[in-house]
Amino acid sequence: MSKLPSDQNAAAALRHVAFVGAGPGDPDLLTRKAYGALLAADVVIYDRLVSGPILDLCRAEAAMISVGKEGFGPSKPQADINALLVEHGQSGLRVVRLKGGDPTVFGRLDEEIEALDAAGIGWEVVPGITAASASVAAIGQSLTKRGRNQAVRFMTAHDMQGFAEHDWHALAREGEVAAVYMGKRAARFVQGRMLMHGAAPATPVTVIENASRPDQRIISSSIVRLEADLAKAGLSGPALMFLGLAPRAAQMELQEGIAL
Amino acid sequence: MSKLPSDQNAAAALRHVAFVGAGPGDPDLLTRKAYGALLAADVVIYDRLVSGPILDLCRAEAAMISVGKEGFGPSKPQADINALLVEHGQSGLRVVRLKGGDPTVFGRLDEEIEALDAAGIGWEVVPGITAASASVAAIGQSLTKRGRNQAVRFMTAHDMQGFAEHDWHALAREGEVAAVYMGKRAARFVQGRMLMHGAAPATPVTVIENASRPDQRIISSSIVRLEADLAKAGLSGPALMFLGLAPRAAQMELQEGIAL
Numbered sequence: 001m002s003k004l005p006s007d008q009n010a011a012a013a014l015r016h017v018a019f020v021g022a023g024p025g026d027p028d029l030l031t032r033k034a035y036g037a038l039l040a041a042d043v044v045i046y047d048r049l050v051s052g053p054i055l056d057l058c059r060a061e062a063a064m065i066s067v068g069k070e071g072f073g074p075s076k077p078q079a080d081i082n083a084l085l086v087e088h089g090q091s092g093l094r095v096v097r098l099k100g101g102d103p104t105v106f107g108r109l110d111e112e113i114e115a116l117d118a119a120g121i122g123w124e125v126v127p128g129i130t131a132a133s134a135s136v137a138a139i140g141q142s143l144t145k146r147g148r149n150q151a152v153r154f155m156t157a158h159d160m161q162g163f164a165e166h167d168w169h170a171l172a173r174e175g176e177v178a179a180v181y182m183g184k185r186a187a188r189f190v191q192g193r194m195l196m197h198g199a200a201p202a203t204p205v206t207v208i209e210n211a212s213r214p215d216q217r218i219i220s221s222s223i224v225r226l227e228a229d230l231a232k233a234g235l236s237g238p239a240l241m242f243l244g245l246a247p248r249a250a251q252m253e254l255q256e257g258i259a260l
Numbered sequence: 261m262s263k264l265p266s267d268q269n270a271a272a273a274l275r276h277v278a279f280v281g282a283g284p285g286d287p288d289l290l291t292r293k294a295y296g297a298l299l300a301a302d303v304v305i306y307d308r309l310v311s312g313p314i315l316d317l318c319r320a321e322a323a324m325i326s327v328g329k330e331g332f333g334p335s336k337p338q339a340d341i342n343a344l345l346v347e348h349g350q351s352g353l354r355v356v357r358l359k360g361g362d363p364t365v366f367g368r369l370d371e372e373i374e375a376l377d378a379a380g381i382g383w384e385v386v387p388g389i390t391a392a393s394a395s396v397a398a399i400g401q402s403l404t405k406r407g408r409n410q411a412v413r414f415m416t417a418h419d420m421q422g423f424a425e426h427d428w429h430a431l432a433r434e435g436e437v438a439a440v441y442m443g444k445r446a447a448r449f450v451q452g453r454m455l456m457h458g459a460a461p462a463t464p465v466t467v468i469e470n471a472s473r474p475d476q477r478i479i480s481s482s483i484v485r486l487e488a489d490l491a492k493a494g495l496s497g498p499a500l501m502f503l504g505l506a507p508r509a510a511q512m513e514l515q516e517g518i519a520l
Contacts, residue, residue, distance in 0.1 A: 033288035104402045125397035137385035142364045150424040151415035164410040
């Protein structure tokens, strides 16, 4: 067999992209599978929210391609990202599409899978620790608790048209717990909707910035104080907002010098 | 300094329990941090849902204590588990409390944290991949999708009194997505509530048994067929039920010989 067809066969066998969850930022919170995929990758196509220490795990020879996606700032159009995935996915190289958190939670995974399916390129999804999970661990609370809430919601405060509408009436009930992703700029909106639908003004709200990273901050607030507390805190990193959860006292003591 | 006080100081410094998420079962889906905690543990207090290959990672010298908790079967009362944690937590040994999935999702974490707090024993929470995340990765779908759902619910079909009530009217709406934990025996209840609240009979429901394990099974069903399909499938392992999600075609092709 000549070398060329054999190489082509190898390339055909490796027409594949791994969607890998980078987790919240701490490299120790990568799954072992995600870690293995990063160490082996020839090409890594990553979002801006992926932390530096995680990118540093990749091989020096790997092609690192930033697509700059995050909640707001500038980013490549989704169609360009899809085209990049298809281009590299058919190269025969080991391609990792690295997404912050878990790829299946507010990760716009479907658009990218559909582009690969249309091009006949295989893929797999390697789960990651989602920000809600790391954030709730940081404040020593559970997402669900017997006698308090038998359900938890992961939601975003934004949709394609602007602020997203939700069952605010249900969310405003005592004992409800929800994790609001990309909620930083929606504090006033969430505060208004919750109060309008009858939430107690003292309902706890906790914002965790840079969960699991060395610069993690915990802001313990309430519905009525939320906008003022966030303005004072001046968040700059990725943040997750919990409606209905306050940090355990011990967790607040661990945190130094947050002036609120 | 004599040896005894020094040992006592070391023991005091190690009055600590790590709540570690074992993830859904595949040892490769442990986080690197969880893996490190298991390799170092002197005592591992684990639930029945934790998979054999994960328990096998622990050191041969580690004391392995099963507390047998799972959705239904026999198990130690929670007070006994709390007492075990306090007893070992003050031993100065490296103690891991290993819970299936993520400790913060239907993990009854709070009761155990409160027992340690009351005894002045330190703790930390090491997140795990929750079953919903591994299950949705297995069917190639997202928990959230632009234009379909801006929120996803993790819920259980059971509470302390029996079947749990939820916002069935909201859950029955087109495009809603929910992950039902421990939902296997509640299929008839969920089916009834969804239909009563106006869900389309053809609303997709997918059940993933043994997510991420070698014996993983995917049952693609719908609200109206749910009870019959589950009876036919005869599930025996842990299972998660998605309301509002169907597997991608490619994922069903990967699965061999499920007769439904």
